[in-house]
Amino acid sequence: MPIPSQLLSECRQIVGERQVVTDSERLEPYGRDETPGLAPALPDAVVRPGSADEVSRVLRACSQHGVAVTPRGGGTGHSGGCVAVQGGVVLAFERMQRILEISADDLTADVEPGVVLQDLHAAVEERGLFYPPDPGSLDTCTLGGNVAENAGGPRALRYGVTRDYVLGLEIALPAGDRLRIGKRTVKGVSGYDLTSLIVGSEGTLAVITAVTLKLIPRPRSVATALVTFDSAATAAAAVSALFGRGILPRTLEYMDGRSIDAVRPTAPFRFPEQIDAALIVETDGDDDEATLAQLGRAVEILDRAGARSTLIAQDARQQRDLWTSRRGLTEATRKIRRIKIAEDIAVPRRRIPEALARVAALGERCGVLTAAYGHAGDGNLHVQILFDDEGQRPAVERLLHQVMAMAIELGGTLSGEHGIGIAKKKFMPLEHSAGALDLMRRLKRAFDPAGILNPGKIF
Numbered sequence: 001m002p003i004p005s006q007l008l009s010e011c012r013q014i015v016g017e018r019q020v021v022t023d024s025e026r027l028e029p030y031g032r033d034e035t036p037g038l039a040p041a042l043p044d045a046v047v048r049p050g051s052a053d054e055v056s057r058v059l060r061a062c063s064q065h066g067v068a069v070t071p072r073g074g075g076t077g078h079s080g081g082c083v084a085v086q087g088g089v090v091l092a093f094e095r096m097q098r099i100l101e102i103s104a105d106d107l108t109a110d111v112e113p114g115v116v117l118q119d120l121h122a123a124v125e126e127r128g129l130f131y132p133p134d135p136g137s138l139d140t141c142t143l144g145g146n147v148a149e150n151a152g153g154p155r156a157l158r159y160g161v162t163r164d165y166v167l168g169l170e171i172a173l174p175a176g177d178r179l180r181i182g183k184r185t186v187k188g189v190s191g192y193d194l195t196s197l198i199v200g201s202e203g204t205l206a207v208i209t210a211v212t213l214k215l216i217p218r219p220r221s222v223a224t225a226l227v228t229f230d231s232a233a234t235a236a237a238a239v240s241a242l243f244g245r246g247i248l249p250r251t252l253e254y255m256d257g258r259s260i261d262a263v264r265p266t267a268p269f270r271f272p273e274q275i276d277a278a279l280i281v282e283t284d285g286d287d288d289e290a291t292l293a294q295l296g297r298a299v300e301i302l303d304r305a306g307a308r309s310t311l312i313a314q315d316a317r318q319q320r321d322l323w324t325s326r327r328g329l330t331e332a333t334r335k336i337r338r339i340k341i342a343e344d345i346a347v348p349r350r351r352i353p354e355a356l357a358r359v360a361a362l363g364e365r366c367g368v369l370t371a372a373y374g375h376a377g378d379g380n381l382h383v384q385i386l387f388d389d390e391g392q393r394p395a396v397e398r399l400l401h402q403v404m405a406m407a408i409e410l411g412g413t414l415s416g417e418h419g420i421g422i423a424k425k426k427f428m429p430l431e432h433s434a435g436a437l438d439l440m441r442r443l444k445r446a447f448d449p450a451g452i453l454n455p456g457k458i459f
C-alpha cells in the first residue's frame with residue numbers, strides 16, 4: 001500500500017517541507033543499518049522532527065492513517081531494528097541533537113534522542129563528569145538508539161550498561177500522547193518501573209523524545225595493557241583466574257587469533273606475531289599510582305595463568321591506538337570472507353572457556369569459519385560467522401541455531417547488547433517460554449494497540 005499523500009502533506013505541515021524525504025535516492029541510506037548481510041528495505045518516507053511536539057503530532061497523523069513508523073538514531077544497530085521492514089515512515093532524529101542540561105550538582109544530564117554519544121562524553125568530561133556506556137560505535141550512535149537497545153560496550157564490565165544510567169524519559173506513545181516517566185533522583189520506588197521497560201524495547205513500545213541520565217565523577221587516571229596468549233583456551237582460563245582473585249578491571253576485552261590477524265594490517269601499532277588470543281585490560285581510579293598498581297596486579301595474574309607477552313600503554317596515544325585496534329575489529333572481520341554474520345551471545349563468566357571452545361568446535365563440525373571477540377569480562381562474545389558462498393547458507397543456519405542453543409544451555413542469552421530486531425527473532429523461543437512471549441506481546445498491544453510502531457521486530 002503506498003503511503004497516503006494526505007499523510008505526507010500533514011507531515012510537511014508539522015515538520016516543514018524540507019524535513020520530509022520521499023525520493024528514492026535520498027531514502028537509500030535509511031534503508032539499512034550496520035547488521036552484516038541484512039537485506040535493505042526502503043521506507044516510503046523519512047520524517048525529521050525538530051521537537052517532541054512535532055514527534056507526537058507526526059505519530060498521531062501516522063496512527064490516524066494506520067501507517068507504520070520506525071524510529072531511527074544513528075543507524076549503527078546490529079539487528080535491523082531501525083530498518084522499516086514494512087515500509088511507512090522512518091522517524092529520524094538528526095534535528096534533535098541538543099544537550100539540554102548538564103547538572104554537576106545533581107549528577108544528571110538531559111539530552112534529546114539524536115545526541116551522538118561521543119558528543120555527550122566530551123561535554124560531561126569537560127566538567128569532570130563521566131557517562132560510562134561506550135559502544136564501539138560511539139562516534140555515530142545516538143542516545144535514543146542506545147536507550148532503545150540498552151547499549152553496553154567495554155566499560156560495562158565495571159560500570160554497567162545504559163539501563164543503569166537512565167533515570168527518566170520523555171516518550172511519545174504510538175497514538176501521539178506525550179508522557180514523562182521515571183525520576184531525576186537515584187532512589188525511587190513509586191509505581192511500576194516504566195523507564196526500565198522502555199530501555200531495551202528496541203523502539204517497539206514508545207518513541208523516546210528526551211532522556212535524563214545519571215552521571216558519575218570522572219576517574220582521573222586510566223591504565224591500559226594488551227596481554228597476549230598462545231591459545232584461546234589459555235586466554236579464557238586466564239579471564240576466569242582474574243575474577244577468581246577478586247579483581248574487577250574496567251574493561252577486559254577479548255580477541256581471538258583470527259580477529260587479530262584481520263585487524264593487524266590496519267592497526268596503529270604492531271601486534272606481536274604468532275599469537276592466538278589477546279586481552280585488553282584497563283583499570284581506572286583517581287590516583288595514577290594506585291591505578292597502575294591495580295593493572296600490575298591484573299597483569300601478574302594473567303601472566304601466571306600463561307600469558308605470552310604484555311604491553312603496557314605508556315601514554316594516552318598508545319592507549320588510543322589499542323582501542324582503535326579493538327574498535328576496528330567490526331570492519332576488519334568483514335573482510336575475512338565475502339559474507340559475515342555477527343552474533344552477540346552472552347554467557348555467565350565462568351562458562352566463557354567452554355563457550356569459546358564449543359563455538360570453534362561447532363564451526364568446524366558445520367564446515368564454517370568462525371572468529372570471536374568481545375567483552376569477555378562480562379561474558380558477551382561477538383561470534384563472527386564467515387563464509388563466501390550462498391551455497392553454505394544451510395550449514396550457516398545450522399551453526400547459528402547451534403550457537404544460540406548453546407548460549408541458552410550455558411545459562412546465557414541470545415543478545416548481550418545488540419538486541420533482537422529482525423535478525424534474531426526466530427531464536428526467541430529458545431530463550432523465552434511461550435508464557436513469557438505471550439506476556440511481552442500483550443505489553444506491546446497495551447502500548448501500541450494498532451501495531452504501527454516498529455512492526456515486525458522482536459516477535
Ligand SMILES: Cc1cc2nc3c(=O)[nH]c(=O)nc-3n(C[C@H](O)[C@H](O)[C@H](O)COP(=O)(O)OP(=O)(O)OC[C@H]3O[C@@H](n4cnc5c(N)ncnc54)[C@H](O)[C@@H]3O)c2cc1C
Binds near residue numbers: 034093134145146454
Ligand atoms: C562498529 C560498531 C560497534 C558497535 N559496538 C557496540 C558495543 O560495543 N556495544 C553495543 O551495545 N552496541 C554496539 N554496536 C551496536 C549499535 O551501535 C548500538 O546498538 C547502538 O545503541 C545503536 O544506536 P543508533 O543510534 O545507531 O540506533 P539505530 O541503529 O538507529 O536504532 C537502534 C534501535 O533503536 C530504536 N531507536 C532509535 N532511536 C529511537 C528513539 N528516539 N526512540 C525509540 N526508539 C529508537 C530503533 O527503532 C532501533 O530499534 C556497535 C555497532 C557498530 C557499527
